[in-house]
């Protein structure tokens with residue numbers, strides 16, 4: 420009997436099908452041992468796992484920067500599930516609780532953790548960042564204090580989407596978006612779109628978003644972008660900045676780059692109002708050539724974003740209250756057994772894919 424079809428009481432954790440990346444384009448679906456929760460951990464029957472750009476990057480390139488897949492690694496970090504077992508010291512969760520899994524477990528003791536900026540932890544263990552396994556599998560153990568219990572009406576799909584949503588929340592909070600802010604978002608991929616949704620929920624007045632792909636801009640419009648701008652790699656940044664100013668009838672106080680390309684970062688700096696803020700979320704090349712001094716002379720603050728910290732509870736509250744709706748992002752769903760197909764869809768963007776979601780126990 421499979422674990423899923425048994426009752427809670429007699430659940431046997433004997434099938435732990437997992438999506439394991441061995442090397443470039445070698446992603447295998449294989450059975451692994453069901454892990455035992457440590458004293459501070461819970462065992463989660465995985466429900467939904469979204470495919471992130473970084474998962475696809477490891478699949479295609481086998482590495483991101485110095486993080487190299489040099490031994491088999493389970494992929495996936497945008498996830499949710501149901502608690503099936505708790506370690507003896509766990510007090511915040513019980514069997515049957517539905518949870519969103521915050522994938523980065525920080526050390527809790529370094530200076531960054533103590534200051535609250537635990538995303539900057541020097542000993543971070545982040546799912547599906549080599550050598551740490553991710554959780555695109557049937558059963559997975561995680562620190563209980565990085566699992567967020569869901570209200571009954573928040574779905575497990577929404578819970579998995581709290582991960583990218585937290586990136587957008589962190590970006591908008593770092594940017595200081597508030598009621599009336601005019602925002603320029605560069606890139607309408609999943610992160611650009613969650614940033615758009617968040618900026619709207621925070622009261623941004625006018626939001627303009629750019630991309631090179633038409634259908635992403637169409638979705639951005641549906642999600643409430645006031646203006647969309649189709650860009651081409653060969654476009655002149657000064658001309659594009661002028662078009663953005665013309666559409667807005669002014670200059671954006673906040674620009675959030677969600678693409679990581681040198682050309683978009685340059686455009687962002689060019690377009691941002693003096694005294695404004697430019698946020699870099701997208702991680703592209705390690706080094707880019709930008710007119711830094713020109714930006715400094717106009718007092719444009721350039722701020723980085725590294726994942727998120729203390730954003731999951733806010734993201735969950737926003738979804739639970741209905742102020743934020745992330746469901747439109749899901750364009751494709753697959754079963755765990757069909758993970759390779761799911762990755763190919765995410766890689767190619769076939770069928771206008773935005774967020775590809777995998778069901779781990781269906």
Ligand code: 572
Pocket residue numbers: 471472473483484486548582583586702725726
């Ligand atoms: O959902 C969090 C997330 N973070 C990403 C990418 C995708 N999803 N980052 C970009 C890559 N970096 S990294 O520092 N690294 C591989 C650890 O280059 C982390 C943040």
Ligand code: ZN
Pocket residue numbers: 471472473496
């Ligand atoms: Zn991610």
